[in-house]
């Protein structure tokens with residue numbers, strides 16, 4: 001057999017086999033495997049599948065025996081501990097917000113994010129971001145607290161994002177914001193706070209990338225292997241006047257499911273989010 005003939009007879013996993021291994025959480029490199037013939041391939045597939053099923057069952061068992069919380073909950077706990085330790089105060093605000101609040105964020109007719117909003121009746125919607133509520137609390141707490149002070153919220157946000165490997169309709173955002181440092185301090189603080197969160201999330205390899213956002217103007221994104229996990233910005237900003245904020249601020253918004261994806265090397269965000277097909281990243285049809 002010539003090398004060319006050998007190449008054409010080499011077998012890859014079938015689409016169904018690859019899909020199954022992918023769902024079970026196989027390393028993407030495994031899906032590229034080539035085999036001498038169909039029986040060899042099928043035996044290898046079975047072994048891989050059995051191994052992944054065993055791992056999945058063991059992880060589910062750990063939830064029972066060790067009382068482990070879902071990854072999303074564990075991550076929230078780690079982030080809360082790290083941020084409270086750094087002096088940030090946790091807040092929880094409503095999931096339902098008004099159209100007016102979105103307009104005050106510059107998200108009006110024609111804005112791309114407007115198309116992604118889940119609308120309710122009476123000019124209300126499910127929040128697509130935490131920033132409007134945090135702006136309101138910053139102003140109100142700012143009347144009471146000395147500077148600098150920081151607050152954060154972790155909670156669900158909703159967007160009609162086109163379905164894909166990195167977007168969910170409902171996801172969990174961490175937004176932290178600090179008010180009352182000098183503009184110069186805020187610049188350095190952004191990097192410090194990004195490091196604090198990434199460290200607490202257990203993701204150590206990341207890049208800070210400067211971008212432009214429709215809502216905030218100049219922004220810094222935190223990326224892991226080119227995938228955005230956070231967008232961050234600094235004030236003063238033209239939107240601040242809508243909220244009665246007149247001091248410098250620094251704010252960062254992280255997607256928790258994206259952080260879990262990055263940490264665990266998941267190829268698909270569904271494994272990290274609220275799901276009926278996965279529990280704690282384990283596919284249930286095992």
Ligand code: ATP
Pocket residue numbers: 129159161166167168169170171172173228229230231253254255256257258
């Ligand atoms: P992308 O460009 O990836 O769609 P974005 O820039 O629109 O994200 P931001 O508004 O900057 O998102 O939101 C802050 C963070 O929230 C993002 O960095 C990401 O981690 C997370 N996030 C945003 N939309 C989604 C989504 N639909 N599903 C999961 N996470 C999301």
Ligand code: MG
Pocket residue numbers: 221228230231
């Ligand atoms: Mg962004």
